[in-house]
Amino acid sequence: MATDLSASFNEQYISINTKLKKRFLRKPNISEATNEFIALAIQCEHSEQPSFAGQTYIGAAKCEASAGNFLGEAEQHLAAARQFMKAEKKLASLKFDSPDRENLEAAIGCYMWALVKYPEKSPLRTSILLELADGLVDLNYKHEALVYYEEAADTIEDKTMKLMCMRNMFNLLLDCGKYDQALETANQICDSNFHIPEGILTE
Numbered sequence: 001m002a003t004d005l006s007a008s009f010n011e012q013y014i015s016i017n018t019k020l021k022k023r024f025l026r027k028p029n030i031s032e033a034t035n036e037f038i039a040l041a042i043q044c045e046h047s048e049q050p051s052f053a054g055q056t057y058i059g060a061a062k063c064e065a066s067a068g069n070f071l072g073e074a075e076q077h078l079a080a081a082r083q084f085m086k087a088e089k090k091l092a093s094l095k096f097d098s099p100d101r102e103n104l105e106a107a108i109g110c111y112m113w114a115l116v117k118y119p120e121k122s123p124l125r126t127s128i129l130l131e132l133a134d135g136l137v138d139l140n141y142k143h144e145a146l147v148y149y150e151e152a153a154d155t156i157e158d159k160t161m162k163l164m165c166m167r168n169m170f171n172l173l174l175d176c177g178k179y180d181q182a183l184e185t186a187n188q189i190c191d192s193n194f195h196i197p198e199g200i201l202t203e
Contacts, residue, residue, distance in 0.1 A: 009052050012040050016059065034063040038076075045083065050090065051103055054083035058110070074117035078128070081110035085135045092139055104139065108132065126155045130165065137172070146172050163194045 016036045037060035044053035061076035084107035091098050098104070111132045118124045129152035136145035149169045156162040166189050173182035189196065 009044060013056065013059065016040070030063050030067045034060050037063060050083040050087040054080040054087065054106060057083060070117050074114040077110045077114040081107045081114065084110060088139060121155065126152050142172050142176050146176065159194045163189065163196065
């Protein structure tokens with residue numbers, strides 16, 4: 001069954017690409033190809049094949065880029081990132097070793113590609129960084145997650161959100177045995193002018 005699905009996916013993916021490449025004398029219909037890639041990606045999602053879905057969303061992202069729709073490109077890269085992350089988590093839940101981290105590296109790459117498409121102070125950049133950090137924590141890559149939490153904390157202006165991000169960083173630093181940095185972060189939280197709930201302050 002998996003082989004049939006793989007063959008069907010390859011056939012459809014190549015068919016969409018061929019349509020884009022063989023129209024030498026006129027501009028290819030980018031919008032049509034984008035929609036076809038997205039439809040194929042959704043089909044892969046329904047078939048529980050997230051890595052195939054991720055590859056296909058990247059195809060849609062390339063179409064959006066060639067049409068100059070950079071926000072659409074970012075959206076498709078985010079969709080791809082989520083599918084690759086799902087694929088990595090699926091392998092982890094089945095206790096399969098993934099030494100080359102192929103799906104995870106693809107997810108990180110897609111998150112980063114989407115990130116640069118948004119303005120520097122955009123809340124969407126913060127959301128992407130936090131989503132990636134949370135995914136890495138779920139996969140027990142806590143040291144890597146710290147990097148993205150720190151980057152997110154630097155972009156957050158909302159005080160409540162910043163407090164929760166710093167609290168996550170504090171707990172992760174403890175889990176990673178980085179006690180000096182954890183103490184420094186705790187002091188930053190206490191010295192801030194945030195309204196800190198009593199439970200967090202006690203912690």
